[in-house]
Amino acid sequence: MLANYGYKDGSGDYYITIDTDKCVTCSDRKCIQACPQKVFEIITDDYDQEVASVVSDQSKKLKYSCAPCKPNVGRKELPCVLACEPKAINHSW
Amino acid sequence: MDKQFWRWKEYNWKEEKLNWKEARSITAGIDVGSVSSQAVILTAGKIFAYSSQRTGSDSPQSAQKAINWALEGTGMKLEDIQFIVGTGYGRVNIPFAQKAITEIACHARGANFMYGSSVRTILDMGGQDCKAIRCDERGKVVSFLMNDKCAAGTGRGMEVFADLLTIPIEEIGDLSFTVEQEPPPVSCTCVVFAKSEALRLLRQGWPKNKVVASYCSAMAHRVVTLLERVGVEKEFAITGGIGKNRGVVGRIEKELNVKALTPTWDTQIAGALGAALFAQALLEKTKSLN
Numbered sequence: 001m002l003a004n005y006g007y008k009d010g011s012g013d014y015y016i017t018i019d020t021d022k023c024v025t026c027s028d029r030k031c032i033q034a035c036p037q038k039v040f041e042i043i044t045d046d047y048d049q050e051v052a053s054v055v056s057d058q059s060k061k062l063k064y065s066c067a068p069c070k071p072n073v074g075r076k077e078l079p080c081v082l083a084c085e086p087k088a089i090n091h092s093w
Numbered sequence: 094m095d096k097q098f099w100r101w102k103e104y105n106w107k108e109e110k111l112n113w114k115e116a117r118s119i120t121a122g123i124d125v126g127s128v129s130s131q132a133v134i135l136t137a138g139k140i141f142a143y144s145s146q147r148t149g150s151d152s153p154q155s156a157q158k159a160i161n162w163a164l165e166g167t168g169m170k171l172e173d174i175q176f177i178v179g180t181g182y183g184r185v186n187i188p189f190a191q192k193a194i195t196e197i198a199c200h201a202r203g204a205n206f207m208y209g210s211s212v213r214t215i216l217d218m219g220g221q222d223c224k225a226i227r228c229d230e231r232g233k234v235v236s237f238l239m240n241d242k243c244a245a246g247t248g249r250g251m252e253v254f255a256d257l258l259t260i261p262i263e264e265i266g267d268l269s270f271t272v273e274q275e276p277p278p279v280s281c282t283c284v285v286f287a288k289s290e291a292l293r294l295l296r297q298g299w300p301k302n303k304v305v306a307s308y309c310s311a312m313a314h315r316v317v318t319l320l321e322r323v324g325v326e327k328e329f330a331i332t333g334g335i336g337k338n339r340g341v342v343g344r345i346e347k348e349l350n351v352k353a354l355t356p357t358w359d360t361q362i363a364g365a366l367g368a369a370l371f372a373q374a375l376l377e378k379t380k381s382l383n
Contacts, residue, residue: 004238008318015238015322046198047233060242 001045005054006062006092014063015092020051022088034083037065052088066091099252101129101262101334105144105162111136113169120176120376121163122199122368123156123190125183128220128248129334131365132159134167134174135373142167143362148220152183156190159365176376178368182221194371196364197224197237203367204330205232208354213326216316216345217363218335220248223316225323232367236323243283246315248334250284251341254308257288258301269306269340276303278311287311305340313344320349329353336360 006015016039031040031052039062043053058065069078070093081089113119116136124131126148133143144162148155156179160171171189179190180199187193196217204215210230217224222241228234244250255262279294281287291304299307312335329351335341337360346352358366 001234002236002323004236004322007240007242008322009242013322046194 001047003051003053005059007060009063011063013092014066016054016062016066017090017092018052018054019086019088019090020045020049022086023051023084024049026084026086026088028085030083030085031080031089034079036068036079039065040080063093096259098255098259098261100147103144103146105142105165107142107163107167108140111139111141113141113167113173116141118176118373118376119169119174120178120369120372121160121174122365122370122372123159123177123179123187124181124196124199124362124364124368125152125156125159125179125187126181126196126220126364127222128252129361130155130159130181130183131362132156132163133362133365133369134163134169135369138370138373140358140366142169143359143365145359145361148183152186153188155183156187160189176372176379178372178375180364180368192371192375194368197226197239198234199364199367199371200224200332201226201228201234201367202232202370203363203365204228204332205230206366206370207332207356207358207360207363208328208330211328212330212354214320214323214329216320216329216331216333218246218248218316218331218333218341220334223247223319225316225319227323227326232370238319238323240319245283245287246312246319247284250287250312251335251338253284253288254291254305257291258295258304260301260305263337265305266309266338266340266342268302269309270343271302272306275310276307278314279304279307280311309338309340310344312341313348317345317348320345325349325351327351330356332360332363334361 001020177190179187184193200217215226223246227236
């Protein structure tokens with residue numbers, strides 16, 4: 001399942017997509033620790049799978065929460081994307 | 094008291110032909126949404142009764158009222174229902190529900206029942222959010238996206254317009270098609286600013302039907318951008334209250350160049366129906382374990 005968390009506003013699209021079919025295969029869940037803003041959490045979804053999800057409080061302010069990891073100059077690979085071994089995390093912006 | 098143009102019809106319904114006392118299973122789904130609450134009762138997998146009414150400020154009370162109204166006149170009591178699943182914003186505050194499941198999964202399951210297993214893309218236009226969902230032939234979600242950050246493209250937005258223009262909400266859709274030429278959509282998708290823009294257009298002499306057409310068009314465009322993000326695969330269906338607004342549905346179809354499936358049941362009960370179907374599956378699972 002492709003779970004899109006985030007929003008669209010006048011300034012753009014701000015979605016984090018988690019491919020839960022890939023996520024469910026991971027046992028390390030390094031994304032939780034890797035994110036300095038604590039954007040991710042592990043949940044049991046509607047189909048009883050333990051997968052990563054975006055914390056509900058964060059999903060409406062991702063543009064700002066993720067901003068420290070997305071500087072205009074010298075931007076590197078995002079810590080969450082880098083830490084995710086099954087390559088399940090994707091940012092839309 | 095002034096007429097409340099936003100107020101949509103609350104209702105309950107029951108299938109007179111079904112004898113619930115002979116049913117092997119009785120399950121229910123309760124969808125406590127931000128604007129409306131629905132309860133659906135299934136007997137042996139068939140829709141037996143349902144209700145739809147406005148959500149109050151108290152979620153447990155709204156859930157209780159919804160199920161009571163669905164039960165009204167059936168002879169069935171709450172205790173006769175073997176498994177209840179709650180969904181919607183208030184799902185965790187339904188004291189008599191055995192499980193809570195998100196409205197995303199429930200709408201997909203409900204649409205699968207309502208429209209058949211061929212449905213692949215579902216647009217749920219709820220009271221205060223909008224969800225684009227893709228599902229498989231069993232109604233399991235394969236992709237979803239939710240906009241609950243702003244009221245653009247939601248039922249509440251339409252209610253605000255109904256009140257502003259003093260047009261009963263049920264008439265807005267048909268009225269929007271009475272324009273000779275399709276006007277450009279209002280430029281602001283934000284409900285607050287769209288309302289200001291509508292007032293400006295009225296002052297400029299635009300007739301109400303043109304303003305309504307302009308807003309329906311903006312709403313359609315807004316949700317189409319969400320749908321495009323998850324990808325639109327045929328067959329396509331719309332659930333939620335706005336699914337009954339022909340003005341918005343018609344314009345979404347035009348933008349997507351896809352005809353939405355014709356609903357056989359009330360589009361507003363899709364979430365509660367999905368919850369009731371989950372309840373049925375969970376009941377069977379529980380029985381098989383015992």
